[in-house]
Amino acid sequence: MELKVSDLACARGGIPVLTGVSFGLASGQALLLRGPNGIGKTTLLRTLAGLQPALAGEISLDREAFAYAAHADGLKATLTVAENLWFWARIYGTRDIAPALAAFNLEDLSERQAHNLSAGQKRRLGLARLLVTGRRIWALDEPTVSLDAASVGLFAQAVKAHCASGGAALIATHIDLGFEAEVLDLTPFRATADSARAFDDGFSEAFL
Numbered sequence: 712m713e714l715k716v717s718d719l720a721c722a723r724g725g726i727p728v729l730t731g732v733s734f735g736l737a738s739g740q741a742l743l744l745r746g747p748n749g750i751g752k753t754t755l756l757r758t759l760a761g762l763q764p765a766l767a768g769e770i771s772l773d774r775e776a777f778a779y780a781a782h783a784d785g786l787k788a789t790l791t792v793a794e795n796l797w798f799w800a801r802i803y804g805t806r807d808i809a810p811a812l813a814a815f816n817l818e819d820l821s822e823r824q825a826h827n828l829s830a831g832q833k834r835r836l837g838l839a840r841l842l843v844t845g846r847r848i849w850a851l852d853e854p855t856v857s858l859d860a861a862s863v864g865l866f867a868q869a870v871k872a873h874c875a876s877g878g879a880a881l882i883a884t885h886i887d888l889g890f891e892a893e894v895l896d897l898t899p900f901r902a903t904a905d906s907a908r909a910f911d912d913g914f915s916e917a918f919l
């Protein structure tokens with residue numbers, strides 16, 4: 712098993728959002744996170760990627776295993792497409808950006824500054840960054856926002872190739888990505904007022 716999450720609880724803005732989340736993600740597997748707006752998909756991905764602490768529970772892998780791609784593309788506006796990818800490649804110790812450019816059809820845009828890209832092109836660059844991280848688990852938050860149908864197809868191919876080479880992906884999405892994947896519905900794990908109170912009590916007891 713690549714990743715095992717056990718009895719995880721996480722909060723946003725100090726308020727418990729999810730409790731008792733347990734699932735596994737095997738090497739080669741893509742898992743879709745579903746649930747209504749506000750259920751906590753982003754919160755779960757941020758917790759797994761180490762951007763915020765868990766309230767409780769276990770995550771079998773450390774944050775270094777995850778490449779997180781969020782709503783904000785995190786691009787360097789004045790750098791070109793190629794420079795953006797090289798920036799990340801150097802950080803992650805990757806020596807080639809050509810596969811990333813090709814996977815997201817960015818070759819013809821490689822010399823354009825990021826701030827001059829369209830919304831969908833920016834998103835493609837943000838996703839291409841995943842390929843230069845070399846990280847095993849992609850944690851993706853609504854990765855297809857702004858993408859046209861052809862680009863959703865490129866994204867699906869990239870995820871399939873990543874999984875075929877031993878990686879895995881956890882993807883929060885409301886749309887059909889056009890490939891077979893298991894689904895984890897977070898609705899049953901919504902934190903209740905009682906569970907929120909239990910965390911408050913535990914917090915108070917721990918610090919009194």
Ligand SMILES: Nc1ncnc2c1ncn2[C@@H]1O[C@H](COP(=O)(O)OP(=O)(O)OP(=O)(O)O)[C@@H](O)[C@H]1O
Binds near residue numbers: 751753754883
């Ligand atoms: N910065 C914040 N401070 C306080 N609460 C927040 C903050 N960001 C999000 N929340 C709240 O945390 C809860 C979980 O939000 P989250 O973004 O994880 O949900 P989501 O399932 O990803 O939603 P969506 O499908 O709309 O993207 C929501 O009730 C949201 O209003």
